[in-house]
Amino acid sequence: MRSPEARLLIVDDEPNIRELLSASLRYAGFEVLAAADGQEAVQVAERVRPDLVVLDVMLPDLDGFTVAEQLRASGRRLPVVFLTARDGVDDKVAGLGLGDDYVTKPFSLEEVLARIRAVLRRTRGDLESPTRLQVADLMLDEEAHEVWRDGRIVRLSPTEFKLLHYFMTNSGRVLSKTQILDHVWNYDFGGDAGVVESYVSYLRRKIDNVEPRLIHTLRGVGYVLRAPRR
Amino acid sequence: MRSPEARLLIVDDEPNIRELLSASLRYAGFEVLAAADGQEAVQVAERVRPDLVVLDVMLPDLDGFTVAEQLRASGRRLPVVFLTARDGVDDKVAGLGLGDDYVTKPFSLEEVLARIRAVLRRTRGDLESPTRLQVADLMLDEEAHEVWRDGRIVRLSPTEFKLLHYFMTNSGRVLSKTQILDHVWNYDFGGDAGVVESYVSYLRRKIDNVEPRLIHTLRGVGYVLRAPRR
DNA sequence: GGCTGAGCTGAGAGTTTGCTGAGGGTGACG
DNA sequence: CGTCACCCTCAGCAAACTCTCAGCTCAGCC
Numbered sequence: 001m002r003s004p005e006a007r008l009l010i011v012d013d014e015p016n017i018r019e020l021l022s023a024s025l026r027y028a029g030f031e032v033l034a035a036a037d038g039q040e041a042v043q044v045a046e047r048v049r050p051d052l053v054v055l056d057v058m059l060p061d062l063d064g065f066t067v068a069e070q071l072r073a074s075g076r077r078l079p080v081v082f083l084t085a086r087d088g089v090d091d092k093v094a095g096l097g098l099g100d101d102y103v104t105k106p107f108s109l110e111e112v113l114a115r116i117r118a119v120l121r122r123t124r125g126d127l128e129s130p131t132r133l134q135v136a137d138l139m140l141d142e143e144a145h146e147v148w149r150d151g152r153i154v155r156l157s158p159t160e161f162k163l164l165h166y167f168m169t170n171s172g173r174v175l176s177k178t179q180i181l182d183h184v185w186n187y188d189f190g191g192d193a194g195v196v197e198s199y200v201s202y203l204r205r206k207i208d209n210v211e212p213r214l215i216h217t218l219r220g221v222g223y224v225l226r227a228p229r230r
Numbered sequence: 231m232r233s234p235e236a237r238l239l240i241v242d243d244e245p246n247i248r249e250l251l252s253a254s255l256r257y258a259g260f261e262v263l264a265a266a267d268g269q270e271a272v273q274v275a276e277r278v279r280p281d282l283v284v285l286d287v288m289l290p291d292l293d294g295f296t297v298a299e300q301l302r303a304s305g306r307r308l309p310v311v312f313l314t315a316r317d318g319v320d321d322k323v324a325g326l327g328l329g330d331d332y333v334t335k336p337f338s339l340e341e342v343l344a345r346i347r348a349v350l351r352r353t354r355g356d357l358e359s360p361t362r363l364q365v366a367d368l369m370l371d372e373e374a375h376e377v378w379r380d381g382r383i384v385r386l387s388p389t390e391f392k393l394l395h396y397f398m399t400n401s402g403r404v405l406s407k408t409q410i411l412d413h414v415w416n417y418d419f420g421g422d423a424g425v426v427e428s429y430v431s432y433l434r435r436k437i438d439n440v441e442p443r444l445i446h447t448l449r450g451v452g453y454v455l456r457a458p459r460r
Numbered sequence: 461g462g463c464t465g466a467g468c469t470g471a472g473a474g475t476t477t478g479c480t481g482a483g484g485g486t487g488a489c490g
Numbered sequence: 491c492g493t494c495a496c497c498c499t500c501a502g503c504a505a506a507c508t509c510t511c512a513g514c515t516c517a518g519c520c
Binding site: 194197198200201202204205217219220 | 466467468469470
């Protein structure tokens with residue numbers, strides 16, 4: 001097993017969100033620390049020197065941007081991914097340094113993961129990291145945001161793209177509908193798992209209408225994306 | 231991973247600007263060092279021997295021109311790109327050495343990048359480096375500041391030109407509206423991403439009204455400039 | 461072979477996103 | 491002082507997208 005990808009500090013006052021993020025980012029291979037408010041964040045960051053901070057803009061004690069400022073007071077370069085309400089988007093333009101990024105609440109885990117990875121890539125000046133995923137003759141290019149199947153390019157809607165991306169980063173692994181819902185849809189999505197069926201259906205029509213079939217249904221369990229055996 | 235294009239030293243006392251420049255120049259493939267004032271700049275430059283210095287004229291301790299003088303005290307030729315307030319333009323003409331250049335604050339990242347590249351090209355006497363960008367039958371000549379499409383020359387406003395330039399240096403890569411805003415517009419622009427839509431619309435009318443279409447909208451994601459596939 | 465329930469998919473309502481024409485403000489220039 | 495190019499905003503329209511639902515299919519089980 002390789003060492004953690006990077007050390008993250010999560011700052012959010014809502015325990016639910018904090019837990020959600022901590023757990024799934026840890027699962028994604030990051031080393032994760034958490035803080036519930038700005039003061040704690042600054043203290044923790046001083047001790048542990050994270051590589052990146054995920055920071056709620058709305059905190060009980062300090063404004064998120066103020067926290068970011070204090071975090072960087074030492075002159076240290078420290079990228080931040082802000083979590084902001086959908087309508088507070090204007091604030092962001094002011095406080096956002098480049099190299100930072102933001103995600104609007106409510107977010108999906110895939111979204112947050114993507115942003116974190118993008119920011120880390122950017123700050124490291126890491127231009128050549130692979131941006132393509134491939135399973136059999138199905139290829140997804142993150143940079144170009146393109147999907148190819150059977151030599152043909154395929155147009156996908158945002159949700160379809162996110163779903164396929166999730167499948168491809170977990171190819172060969174069975175994913176339950178709940179799991180998919182938790183990762184691809186916003187955390188406050190109230191509907192049922194029926195949507196997943198719909199979108200799998202859309203995906204099949206667009207990228208899995210030729211042999212060999214790659215998306216397989218496991219009745220009562222979930223779905224799996226995999227190339228045929230042998 | 232290829233070696234950095236060049237080693238830059240950024241000198242600015244405002245942490246936000248310093249961060250902004252550091253992060254994006256690093257992402258653009260430069261090796262970047264930063265200093266917050268004139269003294270530090272001179273010290274760092276002595277140690278690391280940068281290829282170019284990006285230097286704020288307004289520093290807390292020393293005048294930018296003085297710093298430049300000291301940087302070159304060793305007799306070493308060291309090109310400088312000055313950052314200057316819009317109204318301080320007169321000062322600069324005086325202090326500008328040959329091979330230097332300047333950008334007025336507030337700047338856009340594209341502007342700074344363009345100046346840095348131009349200065350480096352000049353200092354290196356690098357005549358070969360491409361001054362033309364081409365995608366299909368769309369051609370942009372940086373030197374002549376001209377754009378051609380379908381054999382015809384096209385007149386673009388300054389913003390249109392910068393936007394197209396950004397598209398062309400990133401052809402095949404999806405650019406979000408936010409990303410575009412961050413690179414093409416001045417860093418203090420407070421408005422929303424609606425402008426980008428407007429300017430894409432202008433560009434389309436001027437350079438993309440013939441087949442094949444080169445600017446593509448990816449709904450919910452951004453735009454991409456690319457030649458048609460096959 | 462028939463029953464049952466999970467999964468599939470076409471249709472459609474409601475929402476979001478992007479495009480573009482119109483227009484006001486600003487600064488350069490004569 | 492008037493004109494012009496340019497920049498930005500806004501609002502109405504069009505298209506794309508998301509999600510729900512209901513009827514259908516089919517695998518698994520008796």
